Amino acid sequence: GDSVTQTEGLVTLTKGLPVMLNCTYQTTYSPFLFWYVQHLNEAPKLLLKSSTDNKRTEHQGFYATLHKSSSSFHLQKSSVQLSDSALYFCALRELSGSFNKLTFGAGTRLAVCP
Template sequence: GDSVTQTEGLVTLTEGLPVMLNCTYQTIYSNPFLFWYVHYLNESPRLLLKSSTDNKRTEHQGFHATLHKSSSSFHLQKSSAQLSDSALYYCALSDRFNTGANTGKLTFGHGTILRVHP
């Protein structure tokens, strides 16, 4: 079945430094949809950005990611970390044209906690 791998469980950064959270995926389907969800403490998880277009940069709220089908990756980046970016970040995968048993299923990675300190 589908899988999503986030290699870092915890990333600790000093404010102002660049952010990169890794995400790779496995799927048998050729048209995956990739998402980044963010979960701030005491709030609900919510969508940060998403993409299904190969090699096209997607941006939202200062974060960006590019889907690279050749390497099955969708890494999340930001040029300069802010204290308010501290949160749990999930990468997730959906198969847009999957009409089999797993229709409608979104597969999440284990999540990466980002902690930004002064």
């Protein structure tokens, strides 16, 4: 079945530094990848999504590129802010097949320090 792997459980950074959160996936079908961000006691919100190979997608200073050759969709930002402290989830949906649920990774907690 589908799976999503996020290797870092916790990433701690000082404000202003760059960050990369890793996401790799496994699927039989063509993938659609998402990044969701969940702040404390809030709903998970969509940050980015993509199904296009080798095309960078950006939103709110975050960016990611889907690489089908390496099954990866890493999330990056060039300069983190205190308000970026949150849980980040990578998620996968198949582009075909009858079961269109969203499969989530385990999440990465980003903690940004002053």
